[in-house]
Amino acid sequence: MPEPSANYLAILKILHQHKVKFIIVGGVCAVLHGAPMATFDLDVVHSRDRDNLTRLSAALEVLGALYRVPGRHEMEPSLSHLASERHQLLMTRFGPLDLLGTIGKGRDYDQLLQETVELEIGPALKVRVSTLESLIKTKEETGQEKDRAALPLLRRVLEEKAKA
Amino acid sequence: MAESRTPSRNLEIGLPLAHEQTYSSDGVDLTLIRWMLSLTPAERLQVLQQSVESLQSLRDARAKR
Numbered sequence: 001m002p003e004p005s006a007n008y009l010a011i012l013k014i015l016h017q018h019k020v021k022f023i024i025v026g027g028v029c030a031v032l033h034g035a036p037m038a039t040f041d042l043d044v045v046h047s048r049d050r051d052n053l054t055r056l057s058a059a060l061e062v063l064g065a066l067y068r069v070p071g072r073h074e075m076e077p078s079l080s081h082l083a084s085e086r087h088q089l090l091m092t093r094f095g096p097l098d099l100l101g102t103i104g105k106g107r108d109y110d111q112l113l114q115e116t117v118e119l120e121i122g123p124a125l126k127v128r129v130s131t132l133e134s135l136i137k138t139k140e141e142t143g144q145e146k147d148r149a150a151l152p153l154l155r156r157v158l159e160e161k162a163k164a
Numbered sequence: 165m166a167e168s169r170t171p172s173r174n175l176e177i178g179l180p181l182a183h184e185q186t187y188s189s190d191g192v193d194l195t196l197i198r199w200m201l202s203l204t205p206a207e208r209l210q211v212l213q214q215s216v217e218s219l220q221s222l223r224d225a226r227a228k229r
Contacts, residue, residue, distance in 0.1 A: 005220045008209060031212045032205045036196035038215045119205040156192040157201075164201055 006095030008042050011063060012127055014094075018059035021047035023112050024129040025103055025138065030150070032119055033132045035157045037150070041096035046082070047109040048101060053082050056099075063092035104141035132158050 008028055015022060023046075024032065027039025046056055057079055067075045068091040077088050077099070085101035085108070102108045115134035118126045130138070136154050139147040188194055200208055 006213075006216050008213060028209075028212065031200075031208050034197060034200040034203075034208060036193070036200045038212065038219065040216060121206045121209050152188070152190045153192050153197075156188050156190075156194060157197050160194060160197045160201055 004091075004093055004095050006040055006042070008095075009122060010094040011042055011092060011097055012121065013125060014062050015044075015056075015059050016125055016127070018055045018062070020056045020059050021049075021052045021109065022056075022128070023109060023116050024127055025100065025112075025135060026098070029129045029135055030132075030154060030157070032121070032127075032129050033135070033157060034161065035153055037153065041098050043098045043100060045100045045103055045109050045112055048083050053079050056082055060090070060092075063094065063097070065090040065092045065097060067091075068096065104138040107138070132161070 012024075022044040024042070024044055026041075026043030027037060028042050030037060031039065046052065057077075060077060065077060067073060067077065067089065069089050077090060081088055082099065083101075085106070087101065088099040090097045090099065103112070112130060112134065113128075115131050115137075116128045117131055118128050120126050132154065136151065136158065139151055139154070184194070184198075186193070186195055200211070203211065
């Protein structure tokens with residue numbers, strides 16, 4: 001399958017148009033908070049309530065989302081997959097999209113919601129993102145090497161924001 | 165949440181102001197952080213989009229060789 005370039009705004013617009021409840025986490029979240037870094041996928045934690053899963057599934061159809069992991073190539077994510085706590089690693093026609101049922105120490109959409117802010121990223125387009133503090137906490141909880149590697153940069157962004 | 169747009173760099177000459185620290189003690193380039201913080205979230209997303217597209221162009225050019 002040819003890999004399309006990431007177009008974050010296009011994916012976010014389609015999720016927004018379908019009124020999907022989600023929180024941006026990961027690299028795109030870090031960039032929106034001011035971290036100078038590159039990332040190649042969009043990580044979101046979605047609400048796993050039944051109505052939201054139906055809206056998400058409709059949005060994924062428009063996005064042409066298929067699994068990008070070995071053994072599941074060309075498979076569309078089902079509602080039961082989307083209801084899972086696990087990570088669904090997808091390729092859409094606008095690039096990679098990772099749907100995360102939970103992150104860190106098993107925190108889901110509802111638990112993360114109190115640690116989010118809304119940011120305007122386009123005309124009439126507001127998205128909910130983890131706070132920088134919450135993003136740092138998640139990366140500390142995960143404990144993976146790639147997450148630990150991002151911590152010095154994220155902590156300095158937090159410090160510089162506090163000074164501004 | 166309010167986002168600061170105060171430029172922290174001398175944009176005309178593109179250099180950090182004299183009193184500013186350039187790197188943190190752990191080696192992070194603070195000038196890039198200050199530049200990103202001077203942008204709106206929408207502009208930061210554009211910067212990311214352009215970076216990814218540039219890298220993709222380089223990758224495509226290399227693949228054609």
